[in-house]
Amino acid sequence: MSAPVSGTVFADVIGQGQAVELLQASLETQRLAPAYLFCGPHGVGRRRTALRFLEAVLSGRVQGGNLAQRRRLEEGNHPDLLVVEPTYSSQGRLLTAAEADGQGLKKRGLPQLRLEQVRDVGRFLARHPLQGQRSCALLDGVERLNEAAANALLKTLEEPGGGLLVLLAPSRSHVLATILSRCHVVNFRALCPAAMQQVLGGLERPEGADPPELLALAAGSPGQLLHHRQQWQALESDQRELLEQPLETPHQALTLARNIAERLDLEQQLWLIGWWQQHLWRGGYGEPSLIGTRIRDLERLHRQLRGYVQPRLAWEVTLLSGLAQR
Structure with missing residues (x-):
C-alpha cells in the first residue's frame, strides 16, 4: 500500500x-x-x-x-x-x-x-x-x-x-x-522573511550569503530566489567581473555587448537587465538623476529585446549611451 x-x-x-x-x-x-x-x-x-x-x-x-x-x-x-x-x-x-x-x-x-x-x-x-x-x-x-x-x-x-x-x-x-x-x-x-526561511531552510545554499541584488529580485518569492541564484551562478567568472565594475571605455562597452549577445540566450539577457537595474540602485554609480536615466535605458532595452531587436546592436547602443552620460 x-x-x-x-x-x-x-x-x-x-x-x-x-x-x-x-x-x-x-x-x-x-x-x-x-x-x-x-x-x-x-x-x-x-x-x-x-x-x-x-x-x-x-x-x-x-x-x-x-x-x-x-x-x-x-x-x-x-x-x-x-x-x-x-x-x-x-x-x-x-x-x-x-x-x-x-x-x-x-x-x-x-x-x-x-x-x-x-x-x-x-x-x-x-x-x-x-x-x-x-x-x-x-x-x-x-x-x-x-x-x-x-x-x-x-x-x-x-x-x-x-x-x-x-x-x-x-x-x-x-x-x-x-x-x-x-x-x-x-x-x-509574497512571503515574509520567516516564511522564506521556512521554505528554503532545508535546501542547499551556495557559498556565502546571497547577493543583495538577488534578494531584491526575489521580492519575497522562494522559487524566484532559487531561479536568480541559478542564473547568477550560470554566468562565467569573466562575465561577472565585467558586470560588477563600472564601464570606463567604449572598448569595454562593445566587448561586454558582444559577450552578452553571443553567450547568453534571450531569457538570460532579460534576467540580466533586472539584475543590473538592482545593481545600479544599490551601487550608487553617479548622481540619482543619472542612475534613474540609466535604469530607464535598461527598461527600454528590455522592451527592445522582447520586440526581437538585434540583441548585440541594442546592447551596444545602451552601454555606449551609459558611457556618454557620465
Missing part, C-alpha cells in the same frame, strides 16, 4: 493561509467553480497549491491522501490531470523550458502557450474521467498566451463541460478581461 499523507492536502503549503482557507472551504462544501485563476508572483507556492487542490478534487477528500498519487500528479502522470506549460517550437516539436534546457536548445525567443496546446485542454476537459472525480487541467503561465490561444481558451471557458481548469498568472493585469471574468480568482502574496 502507498504511504499515507497526514493532515490536509495543503499541509505543505507555506505562507498562503488566505488562499488555502478559501480553497479548503470550497472543497468541504463542494461548491467548486469550473475555472480558477491563481494570481501572484512566481515561486510563492501557486503551482504547489494548485496541485494539492486538484489532488483533493480528483480524490474527493481534503484530509489525507497517499504519496503515490501525489507523486503521479507532480510528475504529470495522472490520467485525469493535464498539465500545460509555455513551450518553445523546435523542428516541428513543442518543448517545455526544462526539455529545451535538457536538449541544449539555443532559445532565441520566449516560450508561449500555443493554440494547439489550448485545444488539447478543451478536448481533455470534455472527456470522461478514468479514475478521479472529474477531468482537470492546470495551465501554467497564462501571461504567455498568444492571441489565437487566448481566443481558444475563452471558448473553453464559455463551454467548460464537467471538467475543472486552474490557470496560473503573475497578476490580474496579465490576463484578458474576458478570461478574468470567467474565473474564480485566488490571490497569492
